[in-house]
Amino acid sequence: MINRYLTLLRARPGYRNLWLAYAVSLFGDWFNTIAVLTIVNRYTEAEQAVSLLLIARFLPPFVIGPVAGVIADRFDRRLVLFATNVLRAFIVLGILFVNSPERVWLLYVLSIAQFVVSAFFEPAQAAILPDLVEPGEVVPANTLINATWSAMLALGAAAGGVFAAVFGTNTALVIDAVTFGGAALLVILIQRDSRPQPTDVSTQASGWQDFVDGLAYLAARPRIAMIAAVKALSQIGSVDIMVAVYAEQIFRLGDDGALSLGLMLGAVGTGAVLGPLIADALGESTVRKLQIAIAVGFVLLPIGWLGFGLAPNLPLAMVALVLRGAGGSLNWTYSSALLQINVPGRYLGRVFSIDFGIFTLVLSFSTWLTGYILDVSELAPRGLVVLLAVASIPSLLVWLGFLSHQARRPEPAAGDR
Numbered sequence: 001m002i003n004r005y006l007t008l009l010r011a012r013p014g015y016r017n018l019w020l021a022y023a024v025s026l027f028g029d030w031f032n033t034i035a036v037l038t039i040v041n042r043y044t045e046a047e048q049a050v051s052l053l054l055i056a057r058f059l060p061p062f063v064i065g066p067v068a069g070v071i072a073d074r075f076d077r078r079l080v081l082f083a084t085n086v087l088r089a090f091i092v093l094g095i096l097f098v099n100s101p102e103r104v105w106l107l108y109v110l111s112i113a114q115f116v117v118s119a120f121f122e123p124a125q126a127a128i129l130p131d132l133v134e135p136g137e138v139v140p141a142n143t144l145i146n147a148t149w150s151a152m153l154a155l156g157a158a159a160g161g162v163f164a165a166v167f168g169t170n171t172a173l174v175i176d177a178v179t180f181g182g183a184a185l186l187v188i189l190i191q192r193d194s195r196p197q198p199t200d201v202s203t204q205a206s207g208w209q210d211f212v213d214g215l216a217y218l219a220a221r222p223r224i225a226m227i228a229a230v231k232a233l234s235q236i237g238s239v240d241i242m243v244a245v246y247a248e249q250i251f252r253l254g255d256d257g258a259l260s261l262g263l264m265l266g267a268v269g270t271g272a273v274l275g276p277l278i279a280d281a282l283g284e285s286t287v288r289k290l291q292i293a294i295a296v297g298f299v300l301l302p303i304g305w306l307g308f309g310l311a312p313n314l315p316l317a318m319v320a321l322v323l324r325g326a327g328g329s330l331n332w333t334y335s336s337a338l339l340q341i342n343v344p345g346r347y348l349g350r351v352f353s354i355d356f357g358i359f360t361l362v363l364s365f366s367t368w369l370t371g372y373i374l375d376v377s378e379l380a381p382r383g384l385v386v387l388l389a390v391a392s393i394p395s396l397l398v399w400l401g402f403l404s405h406q407a408r409r410p411e412p413a414a415g416d417r
Contacts, residue, residue, distance in 0.1 A: 004140055005140060005144050008133070008137055008140055008141060008144065009144075012132055012133050012137070012141075013191065014131075014132040014190045014191060015129070015132040015133050015141055017186045017187060017189050017190045018081075018125070018128065018129065018132060018145075018186075018187065018190060019144065019145060019148065020186050021081070021085070021182075021183040021184075021186035021187045022125070022145060022148060022149075022183070023148050023151075023152060024179045024182045024183050024186065025085060025179050025180055025182075025183035026148065026149055026152035026156060027152050027155065027156045027159075027179055028156070028175055028176035028177070028178065028179025028180060029152070029156065029176065029179075030152060030155075030156025030157040030159075030160045030265070031156060031159070031160040031163060031164070031172040031173070031175050031176045031179075032092060032095075032160075032172070032173060032176040033157070033160070033240075033265070034157060034160035034161050034163075034164050034169075034172060034258060034261060034262055034265070035095070035160070035164055035169035035170075035172040035173050035176075036053065036095065036107060036111065036169075037050065037053070037240075037244050037261060038164055038169055038257075038258045038261070039095075039098055039104075039107060039169055040053050040104070040107070041244065041248050041257065043098075043100065043101040043104050044101070044104060049104075049371075050240075050241055050244050050245075050371060051238070051241055051367050051368050051370060051371025051372070052108065052368075052371070053107065053108060053111060054238060054240050054241060054364075054367045054371075055364045055367050055368055056108045056111040056112045056115070057111050057112075057114070057115045058115070058360045058363045058364045058367060059115075059360060059361070059364040060112060060115040060116040060118070060119050060360075061115065061118070061119040061122065061353075061356045061357055061359075061360040062357040062358070062360045062361040062364065063116075063119075064116055064119035064120070065119060065123075065353040065354065065356060065357030065360075066211040066353065066357075067120075067211075068119045068120045068122075068123050068124075068349075068353050069123050069211060069214060069349045069350035069351070069352065069353025069354065070210045070211055070349070070350065070353075071120055071124070071349070072120070072123040072124040072127050072348075072349025072350075072352070072353065073127070073210065073346060073347070073348070073349035073350055074210070077124045077125075077127060077128040077131075077349075078128070078187055078188060078190050079188075080120055080121070080124040081121060081124055081125060081128070081184075081187040082184050082187050082188045083120075084117050084118065084120050084121040084124075085121070085180045085181070085183045085184035085187065086180070086181070086184045087117045088114055088117050088118065088121075088180045089177045089178075089180035089181050089184070090177075091110055091113050091114045091117065092110075092114065092173055092176050092177045092180065093173070093174070093177050094106070094110045095107060095110050095173050096170055096173055096174075098110075119353075119356075122352065122353075122356050123348075123349045123350075123352040123353040123356060124349065126336060126339075126340070126348065126352040127345070127348035127349040127352055129141055129142060129145065129340060130340050130345060130348070131345065132190070135341075138337060138340050138341055139280070139290070139337045139341070140280065142333060142336055142337040142340055143276045143277070143280045143333055143337070146272075146276055146329060146332055146333035146336065147272075147273050147276055147277055147329075147333070149272070149329075150269050150270075150271075150272030150273040150275075150276075150325065150329050151269065151273045152269070155266070155269070156269075157261075157262050157265030157266045157268075157269055158262045158263060158265075158266035158269075159262070160172055160262055161258050161259050161260075161261055161262015161263060161265070161266075162259065162262060163175070164258045164262075165258045165259050165262075210350065211350060213347075213350070214347055214350025214351060214353075214354060215354065217343075217347050217350075217351065218351065218354060223406070224339070224342060224343065224351070226402050227335050227338045227339055227342075228335070228339060228351060228354060228355040228358070229358060230294055230331050230332075230335035230399070231331065231332055231335055231355060231356075231358070231359035232358045232359045232361070232362040232363075233298075233331075233395040233398060233399065234297065234298070234301060234327070234328055234331040234332070234395065235359060235362045235363045235366055236301070236366060236388055236391050236392045236395060237305065237366055237370055237384075237385075237388035237391065237392070238363070238366055238367040238370040238371075239268060239321075239324065239328075240367070241367060241370045241371055241374070242308070242370065242381065242384070242385055242388075243261060243264045243265055243268070243321070244257075244261060245374065245381050246260070246264065246317065246381060247260040247261035247264060248261075249381065250381065250382075251264070251313075251314040251317060253314075260314060263314070263318065264314075264317065264318060264321055266318075267317075267318035267319070267321040267322050267325065268321045268322070268324060268325035268328075269325060270322050270325065271304075271321065271322035271323055271324065271325030271326035271327075271329065272325040272326060272328065272329035273329070274322070274326055275297070275300075275325070275326030275327065275329040275330045275333075276293075276329055276330060276333040276334070279293045279296070279330060279334075287338065287341070288406075290334040290337060290338055291334075291338075291402075291403055291406065292403070293330050293334050294330060294331050294334050294335060294399060295396070295399055295400060295403060296327075296330060297326070297327040297328065297329070297330030297331040297334075298327065298331065298392075298395055298396035298399050298400075299327070299396060300323050300324065300326050300327030300330070301324060301327040301328065301331075301392045301395070301396075302389040302390070302392040302393055302396070303323055303324075303327075303389075304320050304321065304322075304323035304324025304325070304326075304327055305320075305324060305385055305386070305388045305389035305392060306320075306385075306386060306389035307319065307320030307323060307324075308320040308321055308324060308385050309382050309383070309384075309385030309386040309388075309389060310382070310386070335355075336352075336355075339351060339352065339355065370384070370388075
C-alpha cells in the first residue's frame with residue numbers, strides 16, 4: 001500500500017512539491033493551534049472565549065468563499081498558494097504580542113486575518129491537485145493529502161503540546177511562521193502550468209457572475225451538491241472545544257492542560273490517518289465504494305462521540321477520539337475525491353469554495369452553540385458530548401437515504417460531469 005503512494009510521489013514532481021508544502025505548513029499549524037488555545041485558556045475563563053476564537057478561525061472561509069473560489073479559477077493557482085503562505089507567516093508572528101489579558105482582542109483580530117487568507121488557500125489547493133496527476137491517480141493523491149493532514153494533526157498536535165509545555169507558546173508560534181515560509185518556497189517550485197482551464201464564460205465577466213455560475217452548476221446537479229454537503233453534515237459539535245474543555249477541566253496534564261490537549265488532538269489525528277488509508281487498501285476506488293466509505297464515516301462519528309463522553313480516563317478518551325477522527329477523515333477525504341473526479345477543472349475552485357464555505361458556516365454555528373451551552377446551561381461537558389453523539393445520527397440517516405436513491409440508478413463513471 002505504501003509503495004503506491006511512494007510511486008506517485010516519485011512520478012509526479014509537481015504533486016510532490018504540493019504535498020511537501022502541505023505537510024510542512026500543517027506541522028506548524030498544529031503548533032499554532034495548541035499555542036492559541038493555550039493562550040486563551042491562560043488569559044480568559046469562559047468556555048465561550050474558546051468558541052469565539054474558533055469561530056474567528058472558521059467563519060472567514062464562508063464569508064470570503066465566493067471571492068476565493070473565483071480567484072482559484074481565474075489565476076495561476078501556484079501563485080495563490082505562494083502568496084497565502086507568505087502572508088500567513090507574517091500574521092502568525094503578530095500573535096507574539098498577545099502577552100496579557102488586555103491584548104487577547106488582538107489574538108481574535110489576527111486569527112480572523114489568518115483564516116481570511118486561508119480561505120484563498122483551501123480551494124486553490126483542492127483545485128490544483130487534479131492538474132498535477134493523471135485522472136486515475138486522483139483518489140490516491142487526494143487520500144495521501146488528507147492522510148497527511150491527519151498525520152500532521154497526530155504528530156504536530158502531540159509535538160506542539162509537548163513543545164508549548166516545555167519551551168512556551170511563543171517558540172511554537174515562531175516555528176509555525178517558519179513552516180509557512182518553507183511551504184511558500186516549495187509551491188513556487190511547481191513547474192507544471194497549473195492554471196485552470198479556460199472558463200466557458202467571457203473573461204470580462206464579473207467575479208460575482210462567475211460565482212453565480214458555480215452555484216448554477218451545483219443546482220443543476222443534485223448528486224454533486226449532496227457530495228459537497230458531506231463535510232457540513234459531518235460537523236455536529238466542536239471537537240476542538242470539547243477537547244480543550246476536557247484538557248483544562250477533566251484530564252489536565254501540563255501547564256494549562258497543554259500536554260493533554262496535544263495528546264487528545266493527536267488521537268484525533270491518528271484516527272484520521274488510519275481511516276482513509278485502511279479504506280483505500282480494501283480495493284478499487286469506485287464511486288460506489290467511496291460513497292459507502294462515507295457512510296462508514298457517518299457511523300463512526302456518533303460512536304466516537306459517545307465513547308468520548310463516557311470515557312473514565314484519558315487513554316479511553318483517546319481511543320474514542322481515534323474513532324471520531326477516522327469518521328471525520330473518511331468523509332472529508334472521499335467527498336473531496338468524488339468532487340475532484342466528477343467536477344470539470346474550470347469549476348473546481350468555485351465548487352470547493354462553496355463546499356468549504358458551507359462546512360465552515362455549519363462549523364462556526366456548531367462551535368458557537370457548543371460554547372454557549374457550556375457557559376449558560378448546567379449540562380456537564382460529558383453530558384454535552386453524549387448529546388452530540390445523538391445529534392450526529394440524523395446526518396447518517398440523510399446519507400443512507402442518498403445511497404438508497406443512488407443504488408436505484410446506474411453507477412456514474414469517473415469523470416461523468
